[in-house]
Amino acid sequence: MADRDLSIGQVAQRTGLSVHTLRLYERRGLLASDVRRDASGRRVYTAWDVEWLANCVKFRASGMPLTTISRLAQLVREGNGNEADRLQLLREHRRHVTEQLARLHDCLDLIDTKVTSYERHLAAGATGDPWRPRTAPDEHAHRLG
Template sequence: MAYGIGEVAARTGLSVHALRFWEREGVFVGPIVRDGGGRRVFSDDDIGWVELCARLREAGMPLEAIRAYADLVRQGPGNEPDRLALLRAHQERIEARMAALSVGLSMISYKVRIYEKRLAEGTAATLWATPPASND
């Protein structure tokens, strides 16, 4: 199948502008084919690649790392250990971020329980209240 850029944008949730930007930045694995009128024509494989790259971006992978991954894929077989290393490095960054978020979520959940309890008791006004100034 062949798809225009608008169809790809609709299917992937990315804007036409983002797809053009990714093309300029070398994120696509292969060259984007153009029809006789100069319009971009995308394949199912292109859409699959865009979806992968979009997930990598959503997971916080920098554009430079996605480009490096695309460069490795473009080079073809033989660099799989390099691809794996790139993906593992990002996986470790995500896991560290998730651990930090988990700690933050636990703290916030604890505070929510306290506020809920104090609101139910009618004692919320004293939460983080500034003590009265001393007359000394």
């Protein structure tokens, strides 16, 4: 193996992916280049493969489906001339991530409001549940009925 070549175990350590996952990614066409084999038939990776896999980890963390990563990898493997297709794919995923972030920000706003409510509630020495409205018992019964 040349100095720049990496074994599957070394790639697993560098990317945080398991050896099993690396083999799965290869079978599913998620790598942007063909994995070479040494004279003994063992997989040989390059630094570029590690960089690509690091991108794949981030794509997966952002919710990109394996089929989309596979399509992107296929476009990269095909070489120059399909950059518009790659851009479209990435823009679509960017839209998805932006929508996901908006939903998460809405959730975070709710959580922040509730944290502030409980902090004020406890700092004031209050008892009871600050989430429940304070109503008279008969008013509560009327609202339920």
